Amino acid sequence: MTTPTAPDNNADHKVSNFLRQIIEKDLEHGTYASRRWAGSPGDAAHHAAGQPDPAKIRTRFPPEPNGYLHVGHAKSICINFGLAKEYGGVCHLRFDDTNPEKEDTEYVNSIIDAVKWLGFDWAQLGQAAGSAAPYQASDYFDFMYRAAEALIEAGYAYVDEQSAEDMRANRGDFGKPGVDSPFRTRTVAENLARFREMRDGKLADGAAVLRAKIDMASPNINLRDPAIYRIRRATHHHTGDTWCIYPMYTFAHPIEDALEQITHSICTLEFEDQRPFYDWLMERLCECKLLAAPSPKQYEFARLNLTYVITSKRKLAQLVNEGKVSGWDDPRMPTIAGLRRRGYTPESLRLFADRIGVTKSDSWIDYSTLEGCLREDLENKAHRGMAVLDPVKLVLSNWAEAFGSDGHTEACTQPAL
Template sequence: MLNNKINKNFILKIIDKDLKNKKYKKIHTRFPPEPNGFLHIGHAKSIYLNFEIAKIYNGKCNLRFDDTNPLNEKKKYVTSIKKNIKWMGYKWNKKSFYSSKYFKKLNKYAIYLIKKKVAYIDQLSKKEIKEYRGTLIKKGKNSPYRNRSTKENLKLFKEMKNGKFKDGEICLRAKINMKSSNITMRDPVLYRVKHSFHYKTKNKWCIYPTYDFSHCISDFIEGITHSLCSLEFLNNKELYKWILKKINAKNYPKQYEFSRLNLEYTILSKRKLKTLVKKKIVQGWNDPRMPTLSGLKKRGYTPSSIKNFCKKIGISKKNNLIELSLLEHCIRNDLNSNAPRFMAIINPIKVIIINMKKNYNKKIIVQNHPKNKNMGTHKIYFNKIIYIDKSDFKEKFNSKYRRLALNKEVRLRYSYVIKAKKIKKDNQGNIIKIFCTYDKNTLGKNPSNRKIKGVIHWISKKKSITAKFQLFKPIFTIPNPENKKKFLKYINFKSITIKNGFIEKCLLKNKFKNFQFEREGYFIIDKKQSKINKMLTFNKTISLKEKKFK
């Protein structure tokens, strides 16, 4: 029944058992985001789980927007969410669904609960409701409005709907048990007044159901079989069942909880991410340093790398902090197989070949990928003036240094062996030029009479163009900023570095999206920044080797 697309976990075992016992004919899951922000890597785990389960069992997966809070929800978030899910490679069942489409039905169910005497209109303030609810060690107490008559409750609920009350003046609560050990069951709010414009229903409603009330009923209306959510909703499970039982729902879905994703050096709270955007600590929801899917895409992450990451972390009931290096391993592994190799100089210094004629221009054909000939080839040119990286030259040589140094040799990648003869410095003592000779008998081979240890990358000045490179570090300085109330205290204000350098000119005609710049890392073109900077701008996706963070 299972394939190898997803690790076998406790949820799949439950589904296997349900199908074996013929509890369901078809499996039906859903991904239910609230459109109040962009999707992030934590949502990717839920997307992967719900859509892959639908694939595995030949079932269905709905995309439903739980849009019951008009204050924070916007159409632009709906658009971005749909775009992200399509980018991940998933298709939802039929059209997309919205909790707001069920407002009429939800309103009728609320009236039904009032008539059933298990819901009442409360006029305590928000602060008073919190005080009456109690704490984990202190039991709650009944609202003075709890025993209103059904007639009065129906009248007040109708007046709520008709806009007679202001925000926060009145609400509809479930009548359950104010002494319950589960605080969620202490007469939770089902409906509240919000005189706000809703991106979908406009100004048609001024009362809105809470998430707890709408979510379970929406699952029931859509025929969801397994309602999968993160562990933070564990205490809501009892309320989920209570509501569905009280509205006489038959064959209603069951809720199952799994651990949410917690990632090192990252926050995944949409509220906190929104703070980063509002305070302009980042350039927007799709900033390459953000853990949003849009940000990861802009940084060069691929759908397959994110899916592989979700597969590797698995599904369990235990919360833990996932190492950032695992996510980086997944993208590095993907790009190693699929990204073509080019050369770029990020910290350039000029090299002049003094024993070469001015017009000498040697064309060299190199593979785009050393292990994949189908990716084709491109041309590089060796001539009198080239650029190398500043870090690849030292004035004074030591035995551990395997790059270019005065009176020492090094091999240029795909090209010749060169030897540094002299240097030129500016008034501040900085090296600005290196004068070298080249051994014309070493193209593609080592000299027979000596051993050349180092290999460095380079670019011809004639066949290069200027480019900008955006290099990134984690946006937080500590491994677990999510646990800190004052999380802004741990912002890494040096999380982005911009370098000016050169790339191979032939790259302009290339149609690849991701690139490996040899010895530098994996990069992707930032189209928006390229327009702003009026030159090609690259975002660094990841280094070639795993880095340790401090």
């Protein structure tokens, strides 16, 4: 039985939460003690040739590079990197770049800068700080395609050529089960041939998708044969025009976790309904011998809701694109870059993330809590000063009458007004 790694000295004051309890239980039971790490992400055979994993746990921070990070991301960064450090593990910075139409290298650079400014590093154990490059989902596209073909060959996926409207109508709703696609009974050979035509650019955008074959009557609509690959002719900022098909996020994300040997995949509550698909996919790819058990597990926490603050990346992008603000780093923006320009310190944001805690219940945090953390951090480090930016010249015509001929000396002892 493995003994939990002792928290670092700075963690003694940490308040327990459900994530710490899960990690401590896994460490106590040796849930991931058999894992191996080959020094880089890879499939089951790749890691089998490696050494026992020196990291007790592996977490990840996986932003999509389609905008600048905001204060809500700061909470997630502190949780993932903080837990990894506390329990003798490693946190991976990974770009979830599976949507080429909205992603850009500007956002990649801004995310790297924000994580570093907050005081975190994603180097592997034994590596020098700052020596590791972030991981990218696009580096795994070859494996994702291979995994998709494996699912087809095992009878777990098929190419569907219904229109988007028909797929939506046949999906059903919470009170009505879905209807099987007429393409659901295609043979393995037909599906493989059609999927390769998708890959080779022989089908138009939107003409077909690859769907997982699960259960069209499932009460969880996310398990009603979700799409896992679509045709999208778009130049990717990293892979260029190599691919014209791209994996869906719900398919790509579990695979990224597994290739990186992530133990605890921590995300926000909106992904809770996707967890059954996450587990289904891990089980199927282990059956196909592409991945090895134990698989990563997903855990959800409540996202940050801050009063008077917009934390929707789409809405923040709208403010930038419509010229309502000077840019993503406008001091009025709740982005990490904007908060930095406004005078916030990395220590204050880390204190804020620690103070609001981690729960599974949605709640609102008053903005004054964030301001209070900044004041507390600056209390013993910021120099106070007062300056008159636009002085008004005064002529004291009764100085001698009030203070006498040597009134300048007496005036120095007068209390300030």
